Amino acid sequence: DQQVKQNSPSLSVQEGRISILNCDYTNSMFDYFLWYKKYPAEGPTFLISISSIKDKNEDGRFTVFLNKSAKHLSLHIVPSQPGDSAVYFCAAQGAQKLVFGQGTRLTINP
């Protein structure tokens, strides 16, 4: 029962362009959503989050959009930089624990 899904295992984007990572969820009880970035052999690093009462949150180059009716969230990175190459996980919080998607490997090409 995969409650949080990232359907794209990988994404390749040219440097300077926009990266859009997508995530779908099934449980309407989730009330807080997060994006984490992960490099090999390191732990996930918190990037940005959004509460279910909002539909957009922006922090520098990163913007998260939440569409509750579609149970869909997305992460926009603009402009994309080589250092953004990593695996990105979306996560949904319910009852204090996080439910993670499978991750999307983002590669930024020069």
Added chain:
Amino acid sequence: NAGVMQNPRHLVRRRGQEARLRCSPMKGHSHVYWYRQLPEEGLKFMVYLQKENIIDESGMPKERFSAEFPKEGPSILRIQQVVRGDSAAYFCASSPVGQRNQPQHFGDGTRLSIL
């Protein structure tokens, strides 16, 4: 470094041995969470603890696994009689007390290999 500290970073055990993984939360955080990541998968919740209390262990296997967060010292995830399927990366996260919708911050994990 005031981040979440996990040790050891790498742990090798033979089948049937015990594995002990340690986690010290960020300063000021009293909520600790353990997650497991199998190769090519996302992180899966195991257990949520506060000082001296297990709040939610719904993700813990029923046998061989236990966790504690004593009044003094780090949180410990203990795996008894390890099997090959226990090979994974184990991550600990912490969050502050009493604040709703605060992100969990992760350590760099312990990579457990079972021979």
